[in-house]
Amino acid sequence: MWKPSQRIKYQTEVAHWPTKDAAAGAQLFSPITVGSVKLEQRTWIPAMVPWRSNEAGEVTQDVIDWYARFAQGKPGAIVVEATGIRDIPSGPLLRISDDRYIEGLKKLVDAVKEASGGQTRLLIQLIDFLNIRRRPDPEKYFDRFLVITAEHRQALALQDAPEAKVRQALASLSSKTLESTLSAREWDALQFGARDRVTDMENPAVADLPKTLPPLFAAAAMRAKTAGFDGVELHYAHAYTMSSFLSATNTRTDGYGGGTEARARLPLEVYEAVRETVGVDYTVGCRFLSDEIINQGSGLDDACFFAQAFAAAGMDFLSLSRGGKFDDAKQPRVGAAAYPYTGQSGYECMPAYLSDEQGPWGRNVEPVAKIRTSVREAGFITPIVTAGGIYSFDQAEALLSDEKADIVGFARQALADPDWFEKVRTGQGSDVMLCRYSNYCEGLDQKHKQVTCELWDRTELNSKQTVLATDGKRRLTAPAWTPTP
Ligand SMILES: Cc1cc2nc3c(=O)[nH]c(=O)nc-3n(C[C@H](O)[C@H](O)[C@H](O)COP(=O)(O)O)c2cc1C
Numbered sequence: 001m002w003k004p005s006q007r008i009k010y011q012t013e014v015a016h017w018p019t020k021d022a023a024a025g026a027q028l029f030s031p032i033t034v035g036s037v038k039l040e041q042r043t044w045i046p047a048m049v050p051w052r053s054n055e056a057g058e059v060t061q062d063v064i065d066w067y068a069r070f071a072q073g074k075p076g077a078i079v080v081e082a083t084g085i086r087d088i089p090s091g092p093l094l095r096i097s098d099d100r101y102i103e104g105l106k107k108l109v110d111a112v113k114e115a116s117g118g119q120t121r122l123l124i125q126l127i128d129f130l131n132i133r134r135r136p137d138p139e140k141y142f143d144r145f146l147v148i149t150a151e152h153r154q155a156l157a158l159q160d161a162p163e164a165k166v167r168q169a170l171a172s173l174s175s176k177t178l179e180s181t182l183s184a185r186e187w188d189a190l191q192f193g194a195r196d197r198v199t200d201m202e203n204p205a206v207a208d209l210p211k212t213l214p215p216l217f218a219a220a221a222m223r224a225k226t227a228g229f230d231g232v233e234l235h236y237a238h239a240y241t242m243s244s245f246l247s248a249t250n251t252r253t254d255g256y257g258g259g260t261e262a263r264a265r266l267p268l269e270v271y272e273a274v275r276e277t278v279g280v281d282y283t284v285g286c287r288f289l290s291d292e293i294i295n296q297g298s299g300l301d302d303a304c305f306f307a308q309a310f311a312a313a314g315m316d317f318l319s320l321s322r323g324g325k326f327d328d329a330k331q332p333r334v335g336a337a338a339y340p341y342t343g344q345s346g347y348e349c350m351p352a353y354l355s356d357e358q359g360p361w362g363r364n365v366e367p368v369a370k371i372r373t374s375v376r377e378a379g380f381i382t383p384i385v386t387a388g389g390i391y392s393f394d395q396a397e398a399l400l401s402d403e404k405a406d407i408v409g410f411a412r413q414a415l416a417d418p419d420w421f422e423k424v425r426t427g428q429g430s431d432v433m434l435c436r437y438s439n440y441c442e443g444l445d446q447k448h449k450q451v452t453c454e455l456w457d458r459t460e461l462n463s464k465q466t467v468l469a470t471d472g473k474r475r476l477t478a479p480a481w482t483p484t485p
Pocket residue numbers: 046047048049050081082125237287321349350351387388389390409410411412413441442445451
């Protein structure tokens with residue numbers, strides 16, 4: 001992963017935890033209404049893909065165990081990981097792309113209700129993503145994948161030569177000559193693996209996204225409602241299709257790219273299709289970026305514009321993330337796919353303990369506060385969810401008191417200790433296992449390995465109750481916590 005040049009080491013420490021009485025009077029543990037549901041407290045576990053599904057994209061027992069474990073901590077809400085809305089093979093990514101998934105998803109909803117004693121609301125994040133291929137072996141790329149064009153022939157002065165000869169000639173070029181001989185996209189495909197962009201208007205499937213996506217999202221949201229989820233979060237963040245529509249790099253000329261209004265058009269049309277399908281009494285919000293953190297990308301002003309537009313359209317909550325783009329991802333090794341959290345934008349999405357003067361904690365707080373202010377100034381009371389490097393009660397409570405957000409997201413801190421919420425609420429904060437922001441978990445995610453936390457995955461490995469990862473070396477869920485009576 002990208003690291004800031006300053007490389008200052010930070011250590012998570014908490015000098016003060018609230019007593020049970022102080023926690024009872026805290027804003028963090030006060031209820032809030034989000035659309036048609038009431039959260040018992042203003043705590044939220046943002047979506048995290050743990051790679052617990054199977055090749056069919058189903059809810060497995062491991063998926064159920066994972067979310068039930070989070071639910072034992074009784075946070076206000078849990079957002080289930082990015083879940084695919086298209087009925088296509090997507091590796092072990094959870095899917096909600098057909099009615100056959102509803103039964104499994106119902107079991108997940110039931111498990112969370114039971115484990116939280118009905119205290120935790122459950123939402124699910126709906127994702128669409130475009131095709132991405134692994135970085136090719138150059139030999140195979142020139143042998144098979146590259147489509148030979150008149151431009152290649154002309155550059156090599158091989159206009160009438162058999163195709164095999166053109167392929168051989170290209171394969172023998174130096175890197176430097178090759179870069180000027182191939183088109184920018186061909187060069188990129190060779191270096192990183194081919195990847196579709198929302199601006200590929202010559203590709204009919206991409207050109208048609210404004211027609212195909214609204215019904216796909218709407219059908220997925222209806223399945224979520226049928227399965228009993230309390231709401232859906234439309235994934236408009238990071239490196240995926242909807243975020244790419246919002247991006248300032250979206251130069252589509254069909255009315256869905258260019259200025260901020262045109263870029264927000266499809267996200268709004270998707271929302272409208274979802275709303276029409278699930279009705280006014282169902283919680284629907286989205287997650288998008290306070291800043292893309294890439295050259296020529298959308299920044300805070302764009303985010304304020306989008307937030308106001310989404311609030312005006314009637315979204316029930318706005319959850320803000322940051323960065324996480326393909327545009328600045330590191331080159332993957334041959335045979336691996338690019339991962340959108342390896343560049344600076346990835347760092348801003350999941351800041352780690354080696355950081356700069358600003359440090360890894362709360363980097364998204366001020367931008368989100370500005371977005372919230374802009375939404376309030378436009379006359380909307382839409383709850384705003386913030387996240388990014390938040391691990392202590394004081395941090396969370398201060399940002400609520402200062403009206404910088406309405407709900408506080410704890411992703412890696414909840415992974416490190418799913419009981420954070422119950423421990424802090426009951427005055428046992430000193431028992432909290434603090435996240436180190438090591439990004440060990442994120443490294444596992446990058447390799448599509450079952451995500452665990454280094455703080456607990458080797459604990460009580462020999463116990464009969466412990467379910468191990470496929471590598472046999474790690475436990476799959478955090479160890480149980482026995483509260484002090
Ligand atoms: C293992 C892992 C998987 C993640 N998967 C998702 C995801 O599916 N959807 C999403 O919007 N964010 C995802 N994120 C980002 C988190 O939701 C969160 O925004 C980020 O970790 C910063 O918050 P934190 O500092 O509290 O961890 C993931 C993060 C981690 C560590």
